[in-house]
Amino acid sequence: MGAGGAKRVLVTGGAGFVGANLSLGLSRRHPDWELVALDNLHRRGSELNLPRLEDAGIEFVRADVREPAQLSELGRVDALIECSAEPSALAGMDGGEGSYAFHTNLVGAYNCLELARRDGAQLLFLSTSRVYPHDLLNGLALEEGETRFELAAEQQVQGVSEAGISEGFPLEGPRTLYGATKLAAELLITEYADAFGLSAVVNRCGVIAGPLQMGRVDQGVFSLWMLHHHFGIPLSYIGYGAEGKQVRDLVHIDDLLELVDEQLGDAERWAGIVANVGGGRERSLSLLETTAICRELTGNEVEIAAEPTGRHGDVPLYVSDCARLEELSDWRPRRGAREVMEDIHSWIVEDGERVANALGLAGRGEG
Template structure:
């Protein structure tokens, strides 16, 4: 078997490559990356040592994708993955759409040409901002939490948001490129009879993540706290009550392995998140950091941004039931791992800071 991974030097791409290398011993793993993410070049030696072939390549360029050669599976992990992609002044909206959507089309054509299965890494950001902001929540301690007596809309419950939750726009440019990629991938799968697996990931986390405030918040906050970077609670009255769940990259690899072993039967849209047990607010994360590294002041910016959402917990019951998959890495272990990685690489934030 051959698996190719786009964005193979990114946090998720490299973690999946290394994990799947161990999990499928007789499988060739190769990939491309355009190294647009600062820090991504640090993955290259680790991948080479593990016997994973890495080439420079950009999914926006058809010939770069074609150069990957035939494959049985493609994992599409190349993207500009920030909710602020295309509007933060670092990249244009056109670039965000070209990386995140036009690139997907080249990958789909590749899958069609080689009759390859696709694992598309989508995001919780496909879920409707308006609908998420209308969830019945109460403040419990230092976090938003579900109001069990509230009226929960279809696809959501105190256990989280399921695959049936509204994807009505607006969802951010980033979310829209991912949702559009999902739709195109499903159509290619149906039209050309390809197994298309769409994993809607919540916050993924782990040691070597290139975290920013917009993406990889657990990794960013722990490192920023430890290294004295400025920290700010944005929106929600500056309370830091907003909640996210975290899934360790190893647990995602476990899910992808099970999906690949299931083959065509794995086709579908699946939530992949750590769930309520692995959820925490920013204020609670600050509490964890204060205990670990000592107290710090956190600034406050009460201005609400367009895509702020108070509570995103992924209900991954469907994937758990279908693939007999249960995330094994607790949030406490994830935070410990990030802190330990920071101890060994105190310069990581500077190394991986977006230009």
């Protein structure tokens, strides 16, 4: 198979937000490729993506990445995009159950590595900014503006500047169970590359957002915010003064698709790369700013309570410094933060009823 030739690509977590969007996007871009989306449908609402996958001619396999026997039944693949996860930063925190996240995110990633090794397949791993320790991120010098926190110019920690957090940020310290499982998977990938010549690229993503994201209180905040505004369901600003000044950068899922497509097209050039992927300072929003956009787009105002006590493992600001990626590639995110929110809104207007039913939002509105 040549670099640009037809491929059989397995997308684990293929019914989830990232996995389904990537499967659909790649099948649109490469009608000659065979896409296989694998998912156990653990994420509430992921079943809504099955008809979309089917309409696009994408094979769906209901299987569990925790079960090596189920993966070994799959035919040979040329590339594997590992998007399966329990992606909540709250998983296993504050005494909660962490076993599902551990087994899916780490054991599942290990099983995917074994499959990639079996087939000599390229591996694309969706990692996360959560690999960076939350204690250190909470200790960064911030300035408080009218609507958001900003990184101060002077910092005591390496790997951080006004541009954001780079891959040089220290890795010592707690990072949530979710972050730990993802970092541990990254370490395994390095070993597989070294020992078995595995060709792998690690994308350390900030917030990825866009249509088809089944936003929950603990994951998918931009989608959650829009869903609650659309259906008139109250929200909360949690921690950090409870004024909604916490900030995240966001990258549109279609921008990520363009990067993934580039990486699939040139496995050799991307092998061994670990890089931050995000919208950067230019594409970031505070919750307060997100509220303003949601009000404008939906025409609705919802009650937003102030909860001063923050959540364990949360951070007041995360912005990706993508300088490493930008040196490697001409890829740049093209869609702005507002466009991300507009696209989420259009999807909810179109598909809101099904989403509300799947997520149990129906009937929770204020009116």
